[in-house]
Amino acid sequence: MALLDIFKRKKKKEEKIEPVKKKEEEAKEPPKVSVSKPKPAFVKATAGREKKIDLAWKILETPHISEKATDLTKQNKYVFRVFPKSNKKEIKKAVEDVYGIDVLDVRTIKIPRKKKMRGRVSGWKKGYKKAIVKIKEGQKIELLPR
Numbered sequence: 163m164a165l166l167d168i169f170k171r172k173k174k175k176e177e178k179i180e181p182v183k184k185k186e187e188e189a190k191e192p193p194k195v196s197v198s199k200p201k202p203a204f205v206k207a208t209a210g211r212e213k214k215i216d217l218a219w220k221i222l223e224t225p226h227i228s229e230k231a232t233d234l235t236k237q238n239k240y241v242f243r244v245f246p247k248s249n250k251k252e253i254k255k256a257v258e259d260v261y262g263i264d265v266l267d268v269r270t271i272k273i274p275r276k277k278k279m280r281g282r283v284s285g286w287k288k289g290y291k292k293a294i295v296k297i298k299e300g301q302k303i304e305l306l307p308r
Contacts, residue, residue, distance in 0.1 A: 218256035
């Protein structure tokens with residue numbers, strides 16, 4: 163019958179009635195002042211950034227790593243796979259927020275889907291959107307940890 167106990171209404175605890183305070187007692191007690199503790203500096207610095215990074219995952223999918231993409235890093239250009247509905251302004255803001263660098267230029271490319279055959283079975287390889295991001299001279303993005 164333990165299963166049926168969850169459907170029973172729980173009785174409310176009887177509230178204790180406090181005696182009414184006299185005006186003299188209220189006058190003797192000092193007024194209560196709430197003092198909020200200051201937040202540490204690192205909490206203040208990262209408070210807004212956490213929100214921005216949460217939004218960035220909706221725009222940046224992954225860094226696109228290929229032979230051509232690694233050659234572009236010498237020209238301060240990095241390639242990212244992005245979600246198809248994201249635009250250049252959103253991509254720029256997301257890269258600046260996540261990596262903390264200055265973005266100079268964003269170029270986007272839509273890669274179309276391609277038909278693939280495996281024996282007699284035909285199918286489609288997914289299309290995607292990628293962005294080439296040019297950053298300020300002297301700055302660097304560490305895509306692969308060494």
